[in-house]
Amino acid sequence: MAKPFLIYVKHCPVCGDGLCRVRVCQDPRRGRLTGCILCDDCETVWTDPSLRQKFTKGKVAATPCCPDCGESLWEQTSHWADIPEVCLLGWYDSVQIVRTEQRDQIV
Amino acid sequence: MARRSSNDTEAIANVLRVLPAKWIIGLLVAVVLYFFLQPRLNQWFGWSLPSIAAMAGNEAPAKNPKLTNNKTGSAASKSPAATKSTAEPKSPSETKPSAVSKSSSTASSGGAASPKQADEDYKYRILKPVGRDRYESPAGLIYAPGSEEGHRLAHIAKHLEDQPERPGSHGVFEGDMASFLVAIDDAYKRARGHAKGTKSRVEDGMTVYEAPFDQTIGYLGGTEGARKRNPKLKKMRLVIRDRNLITAFPIQ
DSSP states (O other), X not given: OOOSEEEEEEEOTTTSSSEEEEEEEEEXXXXXXXXXXXXXXXXXXXXXXXXXXBOOOXXXXXXXXXXXXXXXXXXXXXXXXXXXXXXXXXXXXXXXXXEOSOGGGOO | OOOOOHHHHXXXXXXXXXXXXXXXXXXXXXXXXXXXXXXXXXXXXXXXXOOHHHXXXXXXXXXXXXXXXXXSHHHHHHSHHHHHHTTOOOOHHHHOOTTOHHXXXXXXXXXXXXXXXXXXXXXXXXXXXXXXTEEEOTTSOEEOBOXXXXXXXHHHGGGGSOOTTSSSOEEEEOSOHHHHHHHHHHHHHHHHTTOTTOEEEEETTEEEEEEEOSSOOEEXXXXXXXHTTOOEEOEEEEEEEXXXXXXXXXXX
């Protein structure tokens, strides 16, 4: 099910077409939530919303990986962050939020 | 190709006796060089030079070298890459991998406006299967599983239709998936060859190529595109990592 909000930091400075969105990885073994910024088009990964430090090394080749556990960010343990998760990461002030559905559809 | 008889072998031996030794050595060096360079030349320039085994008749010829299906659209028929793609020797029934259904079904939602069979058609007429759910274009680009959509083909299919609600710009290619793949290959070859007007830069293991086109290839979508009344676009940007295509879309 599509999320009612699209949360992003800014347009991707690498590809110019993607949105730098907040991706969270939940490591089931350690039970902690890791956040990173992922371009939804060119898949560049940054460690935080300042977009200063890229993360290029991971366990899976040619795939964006979590800066913490190194696993693919397209695995089922990862997902686009929702607003509470963005708040939990302390990144609420760095993001822009766009409503993607009509108000009466939001539950 | 027919197999060599003993008469052929004798004829070759007679020719070798007549030729000077330095010519024979030169010939052997040329054969060895060709042996090593042939696959690379095919890969770099999109040629289809035959291998030595094929010339010697030891390699089975393609069962269906002439593909008469011509659904690739106008851009595909105009581009030289399109003519190369039609010479792909493997027929769909021979090369169909087992796990392609997921990606093709998702790719079809991206505006190809055709059923699953047509999606598989563009793969096999333009792309060559090189592994489990991995495809190689005539120019050497690899389309592999990955991205949020599950496969790069499904990912780039998002650029076949506008997303008017998406914040910012969203490059939309005007045409079907087959012509999009041909245009991507064309842009890649020109940008790699540093053709006039092309640009390339390397960003932490990724290479970003830009190549202009003579004609309009798409339009600007998204909220910014709508605000600017969807201007026409004549350039394409490709993001590539180790020959793997990550994304491709028209830009201003």
